[in-house]
Amino acid sequence: MRWTRRWVLLAGGGGLATLAIPRLPGAAATEVIEMRGTPRGERVWFAPLGLAVAPGTTLHFINKDAGNSHTSTAYHPDLYDRPHRIPAGAAPWDSGFLMPGESFEVKLEQPGVYDYYCLPHEMAGMVGRIVVGRPDGAGWEEAGGDAGALPAAALAALPPVEEILAATRIDVERSR
């Protein structure tokens, strides 16, 4: 059995029309991000992997992986001395270890790009990217930080900001 990864674009109702004409991100006040894994732990991931939301959206992280614990941890020097990869004015977050079924919430106000990871699974590429607002909006900040300080698997997993803005939501699915 061989696992490969492919991007699955789910933009609202999905479809090319939606991709061609991006809608404004994140009408919902709360978005759910699931922490997932295969039963034997061959793969672990955030679902969605990339998400565009409006400023003020609350992210609800929940561990849906029955055989593992996960964290949602922002890339920030104050947290484990990692690179600064959230907007300058934004407060970093760390959920701590979430056991199966446990959840954590964080509200994002500052426009810009937020990169985060799972503490025990960063080396396995379990990372996520949230885009808050749009590049033409007030106070927007591009993604920053020392990309070289990230594990290769983590860096490769982060979807481009443009793709997230175009699709609103990017999921990674497994295929055989």
Place this chain on the structure above:
Amino acid sequence: MPGKLIFREPFCSRRIQVGAVETIDLHAVEFIMIKQIIAIASLLAGTAALAQDAGDLGEAPPEAPYAAVSDLVELPEFLPGLGQLYVDPETLPAGPFLGYDRDGRLSATIYMPPIGDLEGGTSFDDLALGAESVSSVDIYYNAGHPGVEQPHVHVVLYHDPEAKGRLAK
């Protein structure tokens, strides 16, 4: 050498000459027999000790230095597929990890060697077993988890044919 009996000690090249056939030195023969009996007794005692050890590990919780993995790191008490895990922290990351079913019965011994270590030339030799009886073995990749964050291999030795089913959920 005619007229002589030559005895060879088991597992030893030293020769013992006990004398001519007509005058066999019985004390020497007895000495050798006693040594052999002692050796056999020692082997039996060793086997009994192993069995005793296996018995100590057979039911959860195993004695120290084994500790519950869920007490050492942030992981659920029961991991589907592996069961309730115990490990001697000194043996991390490879283990052995002892996997118990929900009734506390030792069902599997698991090893978790990191792939990076294997690629770097590290070998993990003479690892202990939770029990001597092994009915089947599963080997698969794991992306990492608290305790063994590096991508690694799970080598799962099931100790009876129903063990995998009992550990599944």
